[in-house]
Amino acid sequence: MTAHIIDGKAFAAQVRARVADQVAMLKDQHDLTPGLAVVLVGEDPASQVYVRSKGKLTVEVGMASFEHRLDAGTPQSDLLALIARLNADPEIHGILVQLPLPSHIDSDLVINAIDPAKDVDGFHISNVGLLGTGQKSMVPCTPLGCLMMLRAHHGSLSGMNAVVVGRSNIVGKPMAQLLLGDSCTVTIAHSRSKDLPAICRGADILVAAVGRPEMIPGDWVKPGATVIDVGINRVAHGDKTKLVGDVHFESAAQVAGAITPVPGGVGPMTIACLLANTVTAACRAHGLPEPEGLTA
Numbered sequence: 001m002t003a004h005i006i007d008g009k010a011f012a013a014q015v016r017a018r019v020a021d022q023v024a025m026l027k028d029q030h031d032l033t034p035g036l037a038v039v040l041v042g043e044d045p046a047s048q049v050y051v052r053s054k055g056k057l058t059v060e061v062g063m064a065s066f067e068h069r070l071d072a073g074t075p076q077s078d079l080l081a082l083i084a085r086l087n088a089d090p091e092i093h094g095i096l097v098q099l100p101l102p103s104h105i106d107s108d109l110v111i112n113a114i115d116p117a118k119d120v121d122g123f124h125i126s127n128v129g130l131l132g133t134g135q136k137s138m139v140p141c142t143p144l145g146c147l148m149m150l151r152a153h154h155g156s157l158s159g160m161n162a163v164v165v166g167r168s169n170i171v172g173k174p175m176a177q178l179l180l181g182d183s184c185t186v187t188i189a190h191s192r193s194k195d196l197p198a199i200c201r202g203a204d205i206l207v208a209a210v211g212r213p214e215m216i217p218g219d220w221v222k223p224g225a226t227v228i229d230v231g232i233n234r235v236a237h238g239d240k241t242k243l244v245g246d247v248h249f250e251s252a253a254q255v256a257g258a259i260t261p262v263p264g265g266v267g268p269m270t271i272a273c274l275l276a277n278t279v280t281a282a283c284r285a286h287g288l289p290e291p292e293g294l295t296a
């Protein structure tokens, strides 16, 4: 059997089209242009690539994009002062501070300084708590994108065994919360889990978010399972490099019922969900009904 390949690139284009429709409506009927501010501290090349493509897609859906590039040595107090300005600016509905931050900056402190209503990454402790208690929140983009693809593929996820490999605050933990919210039986596993292969083999839905290239081989996958590969790892490939996921794609695709590729799977959905969250934040800020199908 060969798995159905879930086309995250095409799915993301659909999500962005829905965002664009919503933005056009907000401009037309409410004279409101959603605005997203992205803050990049330092010159990490991978981060620069991500910030550039995000800025381009923000403009493409009709939103306003504000970029703040600070040099690597920027004092924490300057960054906090910038966030205070962005919090107070009515033209800005979403704020994303690109992670990781340089080591002299306390990332938790910075993230928690963002107005939770503008926290389109969903990393502020208020949003984490709201998500964990099933209340309306901003939902982290990567897990939201994974959930959208799973719902589109399966309809209901109720009663399915979901295994999330990885326990990060950015992906693993919020992913588990969302799957629980959709009535899955959820296991969070990680590199120290005893008999990880056996745990993975019990999964109807297997989400890999460990950040280790091709760590999960096909014989850890239950026949017919849906595999969501969150990993984006750049590895050597001859005298060049290439991107691979946390799942060994070739072998897993022989066994799985459906699988997301890397690149072209979860990555594009992450950016699409960032734009979706920004529209949602703009609607909430103005007491307008939220767009359908763009929230969790």
Ligand SMILES: Nc1nc(=O)c2c([nH]1)NC[C@@H]1CN(c3ccc(C(=O)N[C@@H](CCC(=O)O)C(=O)O)cc3)C=[N+]21
Pocket (backbone or CB within 6 Å): 047, 049, 050, 096, 097, 098, 099, 100, 121, 141, 232, 243, 262, 263, 264, 265, 266, 267, 268, 269, 270, 271
């Ligand atoms: N506060 C914060 N929020 C983030 O969401 C955040 C962050 N910091 N720091 C960095 C990571 C990384 N990230 C990616 C999103 C999309 C792709 C993506 O679209 N990747 C393409 C491939 C791109 C390529 O070819 O290099 C794909 O998977 O198809 C990659 C990486 C968001 N991040």
